[in-house]
Amino acid sequence: MVSWLHQEQLEKLWYEGSDEEGIVLKKSKGVYACCPESLTEEPEGLRRAIEMLNVRSAMTVSTRVLKLFLSNIDKPYVPLPNGLRLQVLPSLSSLPGCQKHQSAAFIHDRGLLVVWEDDPGRLLDRATRIQRALVQTMWDGAALQPDEKKEDNVQISEVGADDNFEQNPAGNDRPINLWMPIQSAFVLCLTFAALGGGWHQVAFQTAVDNNYLRLAFIATLIPQIWLALFFFQALVADILQVIGPVKQMRKNSKFFSGEAPKRLRRDAGVLPHVTIQLPVYKEGLRPVIEPTVRSLKDAISTYEMQGGTANIFVNDDGLQIISPEDAQERRDFYEEHNIGWVSRPKHNEKPKDGSKVFLRRGKFKKASNMNYGLWASVRVEEKLSRIHRPEGWTQDEEATAYSQALAEVLEEEQGYMQADGDIRFGDYILIIDSDTRVPSDCFLDAVSEMEQCPQVAILQFSSGVMNVTDSYFEKGITFFTNLIYTQIRYAVANGDTAPFVGHNAVLRWAAVQEIAYDCKLHSREKYWSEETVSEDFDMALRLQAAGYIVRLGAYFGDGFQEGVSLTVYDELARWEKYAYGCSELLFQPLKYWPIRGPFTKLFVQFLGSGMAFPSKITVMAYVGTYYALGSSWLFTVMNYFITGWFNGFLDHYYLDSFKVYVAVIVVFFFCGNFSLAMLRYRTNEKGFRAALLEVISWTPLFTIFLGGISLHISQALLSHMFSINATWGATSKEAEDTTFFAEVPKILKNFKGTLIFCFGSIATMIVCAQFVPALWRIDQFIAIYPLAIVVAGHFLLPFILNPGLMKFTW
Template sequence: MRSNSTSVTVSAPIMEKSTAFSSSKRFEVMAKFLHQRLQQSKWLEEYHENMYFGTANLGAFVRRPDGSYAKTTQNPAVLKAVETISATVAFTMSCDSVSVLMETLEKDQTEVPFMDGTSLLIAPSVTDVINNGMYAHQGHMSVLCKREHFILICASSPPELLAQATALEAHLVGEIWGQPIMAPPAPAYNPVDFVPRSNSVPNVNMMPVSFGDHPDLSLHPSVQRNMSVGDASHMTRPTSAYVQPMYQTHQNNQGFQNFQFGQPQQQQLMPPQRRPSTDVYGHSRSVSNTTINYFSKAAAKELASSTSMPVLPMPIHKMSRRSSMADPFAQHKMSTVDSLSAMNSRRMNSVADYAARKMSTIDPFHKSESSKGPSRSQSVSGPDRRKSTSGHNRSSSAGAGGAMRQSSTTSIGSVPEDEVPEMAQFPRRPSMAKARNSSVSSTYMGGYRGSVSHDIEKMVQFVERAMELEEEGPEDEVRQRDMPRVFLLEHACCVAIAGGLVCVLQVWCAAKLMQQWRLDGGCLRWALLATIPFFAAFSMFFMVVIAGSFFQIFGPLGFMQKNTVYYSSKAPKFTEHDGEELPHITIQMPVYKEGLKGVIVPTITSVLKAVNYYQAHGGTATIMVADDGMQLITEELQEARKVFYELHNIAWVARPKQCTTPGPDFFLRKGKFKKASNLNYALHFSGRVEDEFLEQLEKRAKEQLCTVEDLSVEDEEELLEVARQIVEETDNGRTWSAGDVRIGEFILLIDSDTQVPETCLLAGALELMESPEVAIIQHSSGVMNMTGNPFENGIHYFTDLVYTSISHTVGAGDVAPFVGHNAFLRWKAIQSIAFEEDGRTKFWSENHVSEDFDVALRLQMQHFYVRMAGYHNNEFKEGVSLTIYDELARWEKYAYGCNELIFNPLIYWPTRGLFTPLFLRFLGSNIKITSKFTILAYIGTYYAIGVGFPLSLLNYFLAGWEFQLDQYYQTSWHIFVGLCIVYSILSPIAFAMLRYRMGQATYIEALCTCAKWMPLFILFFGGLSFHICKALTCHFLSINIEWTTTAKELEKTGFKIGLDRVVRDFWHMYVVMIPIAAMMVYLALYAPRGYMIRDFTVIVPLANAVGCHALLPFVLGLF
């Protein structure tokens, strides 16, 4: 007779190196390791259709001894749920099977039944899990949260967590497929007659586990057994009633106490009867009684003296202390940077492969043997690795006592030597045959295949040490952070050539005046010399393009791979900052009336990935939204935004709506472009809250007769909320806000339609730490396509062209620009250029449309640097203009901003002079001369475009009616031909060669791409002059003009809608263009002799300008 009591002896997990690392590092590393394993298993997939879902909800949790959690997620509600359950480990599961399951759920469905009789509970949200204890049972739980769109899985150890997830996913897929499938490896042995199963997790039984001060990172051998789903009759619905086991102890041969499960008492409540283990395929069998050597001595004694099952300790939250008032976020930080978290992806993969090999139950070299005596599957130390080939005959085999079941062998010794792949990355062992005989198994997991030695710890240490040596490099090699950043002169040479060409051109024109003066002696023509400064400014950028094109084709490109004063091509190395504390970063994002689902949610989701990554490496970061549309949208949308911000722990500030009526509600949103005043209001509010918070801390410290540093974290959080409410009351409730609105040491400024790389916060913080002289790090950006329409694709290409060209010039030694977003700002540097206006401290100029250009100039005049970074390979993504109307408004805004930086309005010329004080300070500043030249060339571009149409019209009459012109005068035809050659031929060829040399595309491909978009550029820039001229004129004449934010989502379009907008927005342009076109036809065909203008070289420049202006709205904006 075979006993129904299955007997398996399991040795206790030994952790020899448990004291080698600090507790904080151990739990942080474990959380990150679990997160990576879960990502590799595709259990942390995003679901963008739900506004409550995002990266902030997804992650892993590992409980520390003090009850707090090492986590890789930012959702406070999920953390609260895990704390309420008091699980040792947990994670949020979201995958394709969950997404498909969500689509099939009914509105009031409370559980998902599975084919084996088990079920998965459903909760409306995580909040219901927190408030309802029915979901938790001794720390084990699985529940589907509908609103967050994930399954919350909690367990008491990492192996059990992964086993629950694999079993649950198998059941979900089987439910979708319509029939049971072979489940992945899962625990085969558990004292199921005595220990309750995990609530709502099918086919997973929880083992009694001891819980100490450190997580059990070892993997129990029972986890390495297969679980068959072929016959699920032995499965039952989970029940809360279970039989209390009777523990008996005896001494094993090692002297440790073992625990023996005896028979339950008859008077106790019995669970539903299960089939005996001899009838359950996949369970190991033995003739001996069940013994488990799973606990340490201390735990064994405690358990032997106890009358109840071991339970999870409740979390104990210790009172953290504020470490320093200099850093208001110090209590949220780790003490130092975790050196273990600096492991690169290869090192983490090696550790992940090691864990995968220990958990693997797959033997690719398995061969069945039917007549070789007892197999390894019958041994207590060898898992049963047979496939379910006799699942359908189980009843008969069970009746026969399992005599017909074949045994299997997993020993690698039975595998031919030529079929066993060896690991080249490990050192050769003395005897390969002996090593293979001592090998535990052969695995194929995570892309790795090979024999696994029993001495796996030494092998992993060898690989990790090799990787550390590879990262560190030779001992005599200088660290990257200590290498001096060189000051390159390539750009200076290019600017010198461009400046020389400008001088040559103007001197040649002046030589013409000299020649004519020597012929006729007329001195009046010398008045034309007054035009030299203007036309020199117009031609500066033209000459820079010519010189730069030759440098792009023939010049060096090695500087693109170096870190220089103004350019960073290599990211800082995290390993060089081991032990340094990472600063707090505030991600600031101004928003207006953008859509929550289409714009804000994707941006926040992207940012939260970077926040998680930064926090996983020891830093802290918060998001603060300057919401300028909160008080302007409907109440429903307001509530949706507030809920979304609260769900993701986002701070926000919303200023009052504009009211010009005198009274208590009077408020002006200053500025032609409201971004600067919005940022100023948020920063000013943040400063007031910080000041009030410090006062509240002092008061509380006096009340408790202690120092501010002795106050607890709970006190600080409470006082921060009190301070924010006091400041709101000071504003009479007109300012709306929530969350921690304080500013960190660094600021990442982004737009509402932005995607950021996951590692950007860590890289930006390290570079600013290495370079205290840098105030702004501007990142090169790519484009995030929203609609994919032809116009957006064309602007996409133009934006890539601009950023590539800027990266080339900055890498060659030019000063980096600041474009107002996707940039890291040093908060102390921004504070150094603050000024008082209207009774408030302001940082951004509200009197300039180009507030970013103004800030960059003021910072450089304060001896700070603006640097550009290209090491993220354009992974920063920004939205571009979706319509021609937004793009024209953007160019008008830039032109207006540049003009107000240089010139005062005409009305102030008598009192203030022509030039602004800022421009005069810029000319006299210590900014290098070549950078001043390029800045002036860039500004001069807008003037050159703006005067293009008026000068073409003037040239039409002067040259067409053959006025007596001096040779100094250059006709529009000459300029038109020069522009066509440079911008339509030379520049595309040079840019295609630059892309080819940088490895972005083949030369033919790059050249074809340039040619494809050339018609669009000709039409757009040909029709741009009138709009730039309008913006410049409005500033000179003090005519009020304002712009709203660029549309982030495509609005309704169509022929009628497009025609209505063309008429509404461009009627004033057609009032000018239509008469000019009619005049040209009349002068060419019907004018009296002497007034006719038929010269081809006179007509073409003006006809091109009029035609492009007239066609631009219809061709690019009608549909």
């Protein structure tokens, strides 16, 4: 490889034969290959500089034009098109201390361009792109102009510190769209009209037979309103998506950004520092973490060339659990890519070897993992704040002080905490998952919006999906995820409060510190709630209670990408976790009801918060969907016996399951599919025919999935209500090779209770239809069909939605 790259270097006339020119490739830690080999003979030359820089591959570019160009440069940078700047270093000895993420630097005294890359195969491409950009700059004459506004002509519009943010569309003076309040008003009208129709029947029958016992139905009024909200919300949204306005999805409003903000100008001051917080567990380093880091480095490179700075901070919860070899490979990887990291000890509730007790708290460990990393960073900052910095304090002295502070923190933890690299936080935090891709030019837009809108605490970005397999199940979940984001964008553009989904979001670090709480269990400040599964909802609610807002950014399109569940097991676990989280946000466990009452403090805080009333309705409707799904199997079983034995004698207030089923089919299948296709057509996302065909093609998969999750959701809801311990691990990020015979016992183990319910229900329906006395026989279609649909969904889900089983691989 090194010889081939050198040959390409010669063919492109990028080599003039000096002792500091050539190719350097890293073979292993501290071992490098060079071409020409004479590079190894220079103890302080290019090879040594690249070794200290600690990159995988590097090459030089030397031409007469480049030397002439650099001879006329007296600035520490070279301006490039689109507002970018590439660093200029005085000599090769300055290379180890450069801005590494720019992946290139001009060497002034040698008249060289040095380019480095993680992938040697991309070296030539990067060098070529820089050469072309340099030629364009020379033709434009931008390098010799004192004012660089000329570079920023069509791609970006910028604002400085003196501009009035209140008067630009990305600032604070944004309109509040009222379509969501209008929609919520219609939802409430339909809900109360439907309930009013039922109570009309109650009043009429009571007037006829004077039986006031049916007034007991009033006990079901609040649950009925709650469970009906989402149904009518979907119906009204379907209508508005077809005939209502959609231009708001391309504009900016209080909670929604459909177009990018005006960019900050670097000349107005230093651009904000961004920290990328990346919690990881046992994911594979090469297939999962490394591609994510490469995506981040591309974005950091762009931001550094725009004048900003950024660092990656990994909260590694798996480093002290995986094998020593894998752990060392991770450490070497973090060091090579300038990644700061913190790792906490494994969960050790009852130590047997004399080690210290350590508890990884929380049912979902992500929150406590991030809290631990934040705690380590804050402790280092506290030590640094005590250091006196005299005039003339240098960057090298700051780096030495930081290293000493970090070493002191690690010493205080007696070896239980492990950490290295830069773990300090900047002004803003971009939170991502381990399987994420980010746009190569996203940081400047994000910090510009946050700087111009100080009331925004969270800027949540709409995301696309990154597929890692070609399985039909992953593609189906991809469609569903895109559907969810489409509906979120539409709702927030209409004026709803933006959600915070826990990743692909920029947080204001000062705001997060403002709502920190004292944890009595650990006697220290924490930021993310470890008591709830839905730590993201808790964070958003506390920030909004403090006067901040959450905003949704949609101007990157599908530039942010996230992974989805690869198996039906992971997707079910995700729905169970969400259901459990909704339950614990709303209700206390039953054992606390006599002492604390039924509702949690967080729910009471939510009701009394300054969040708009229509947004509260939306949140309650969303939470109600899990209870509706979780209770559907139970109500269907009850309906089977009630309708089967008492059909014709039931009170008119009672709505049987078959009528509910028909209503659901009409609203969610027919109206929902048509309106989604129309919305995507009207927003130029897709053609109408293509959008409609796509929606219809995935309907069978989600008919089975949504029809088969009721038992699993009810299990999660009941686990919380009865204080049954439940934990969830991280979603699998890598595809696993499996076979038919490996999946069968796995299904029997994981779905044992579901299969018992299915076979028991089938046996009950057969016996009640054929083998019981005539008066006890249940053979009516409207009684059998709803239960049969529920049973079919639960039975087919683990088999039909399991590609590892359906491929019949051996």
